[in-house]
Amino acid sequence: MTDTRPIHSVVLVKQVPDTHNITGEVMTKDGTMNRGALPAIFNPEDLNALEMALEIKGRHGGTVTVITMGPPKAANILRESLFRGADKVVLLTDRKFAGADTLATSVVLQLAVQKLGQFDLVLCGRQAIDGDTAQVGPQTAEKLGIPQITYAESVIDIADGKITAQRALDSGSEIVRCTLPCLLTVVGSANTPRPASVRRQMERKLSAAPGEYAALRAKWPEFETDEAVDAFLAKHDLKIPVWTAEEIGATEGTIGLAGSPTQVHKINFVVLESTESKTISPTPEAIAAMVAELVHEYIVG
Numbered sequence: 001m002t003d004t005r006p007i008h009s010v011v012l013v014k015q016v017p018d019t020h021n022i023t024g025e026v027m028t029k030d031g032t033m034n035r036g037a038l039p040a041i042f043n044p045e046d047l048n049a050l051e052m053a054l055e056i057k058g059r060h061g062g063t064v065t066v067i068t069m070g071p072p073k074a075a076n077i078l079r080e081s082l083f084r085g086a087d088k089v090v091l092l093t094d095r096k097f098a099g100a101d102t103l104a105t106s107v108v109l110q111l112a113v114q115k116l117g118q119f120d121l122v123l124c125g126r127q128a129i130d131g132d133t134a135q136v137g138p139q140t141a142e143k144l145g146i147p148q149i150t151y152a153e154s155v156i157d158i159a160d161g162k163i164t165a166q167r168a169l170d171s172g173s174e175i176v177r178c179t180l181p182c183l184l185t186v187v188g189s190a191n192t193p194r195p196a197s198v199r200r201q202m203e204r205k206l207s208a209a210p211g212e213y214a215a216l217r218a219k220w221p222e223f224e225t226d227e228a229v230d231a232f233l234a235k236h237d238l239k240i241p242v243w244t245a246e247e248i249g250a251t252e253g254t255i256g257l258a259g260s261p262t263q264v265h266k267i268n269f270v271v272l273e274s275t276e277s278k279t280i281s282p283t284p285e286a287i288a289a290m291v292a293e294l295v296h297e298y299i300v301g
Contacts, residue, residue: 006062007158009053010113012124012140013046013066013081015074019129042077045125047193049186053123054085054194056155062120063087067112069097069105072211075240082204083196090116091209094244099257102131106139107255111248113144121163122183126151134185141183149176152184154191208233209240 017038053064066081068074069092078089092112100108113122122144127134134150141148153168156175164177168187208216213226223229233239245255253259280286 005060007056007060007120008062008118009056009064009121009123010116010119011046011050011053011064011066011081011086012109012122012137013050013068013077014043014125014128015040015068015070015077016043016128016130017041040073040076042080043125043128043130045127045186045188047125048188048190049123049125049184050081050084050086051191051193052152052155052184052186053121055191056121056158057085060158065090065116065119067092067109067116069093069100069108069112072209075209075212078209078240079204079207080196082207083200084194085197085200089240091240091242092244092248093209093211093242094246096245096250096252096256099260100255101260101262102133102135102139103261104255104257104259105136106143107259108245108248108250109136109140110143111250112243113140115243115248120180122146122181123152124183124185126185126187137183137185144181144183146181146183147178148183148185149178150185152186153189155184204238206233206236207238207240209242211242 018041019038050064050066056062057064064086065088066078066086067090068078072091072093074093075091078091081089090112092108097104097108113119122140124137124140126137128136138148138150149163149165149167151167151169152165153173154166156164156166158164158180161180162177163180163182164175165184167174167176168189206216206220208229210226210230213229216229217223217226223232230239245252280290
């Protein structure tokens with residue numbers, strides 16, 4: 001029998017550069033990415049995780065809280081989360097978080113989830129498109145001391161304090177069950193994320209985090225000071241909460257660059273250039289000859 005009690009979900013999201021549009025102009029001479037040259041977007045699989053949390057809320061009731069770690073401009077994806085149906089959001093921003101690898105990031109996320117209090121599910125995308133490590137979700141689960149279901153494609157049932165989910169694997173799929181609370185990493189095939197609600201966009205048009213007050217004042221001259229902006233946002237429940245390292249109880253040395261054991265040894269800037277081309281006739285004989293040549297040259301096996 002499906003649980004009738006409300007399910008409280010926390011969704012971990014990330015603002016990432018749109019790596020689908022990388023060109024030579026985006027890459028710097030030392031082979032690193034100029035993130036400022038790319039538009040910032042909502043990490044795609046994190047949108048699937050948010051949609052899964054919203055679907056669970058629709059079936060069971062409860063709340064959906066979205067957390068992101070990043071600079072003040074990362075508040076953009078928190079607003080988008082609110083427009084899509086999230087109940088609460090939290091921005092984790094602090095210069096002390098800068099330079100974090102996956103391990104240091106998971107420390108910050110663990111502390112933030114614990115600061116929220118009681119929760120039933122933590123959801124996040126399988127991986128971020130700017131790193132492709134798929135490590136943050138599992139590391140956060142480990143630090144929280146809760147079980148995890150990776151590659152989650154659907155939630156079949158939540159009953160008797162347990163969740164039953166289907167995992168998407170290369171060889172097919174499998175159905176697993178574990179106790180709550182637990183963490184799910186969600187794959188892109190899980191669902192089709194809903195669009196933003198026009199009504200919610202209108203209601204939360206002025207939502208902002210403290211780091212965005214200057215831009216808001218420039219856009220709305222009637223706000224003469226940051227204090228006036230803050231008072232207005234607080235009165236209308238439009239203020240995006242910001243938590244710093246101190247507010248989540250993070251220990252220096254475990255976060256940011258200092259807490260990141262991963263070091264980049266070398267970066268190669270790879271440029272693919274065409275040195276020779278050959279036209280192949282669209283006939284079975286010509287294609288067979290091309291394949292035989294590629295096998296002979298050990299280009300394909």
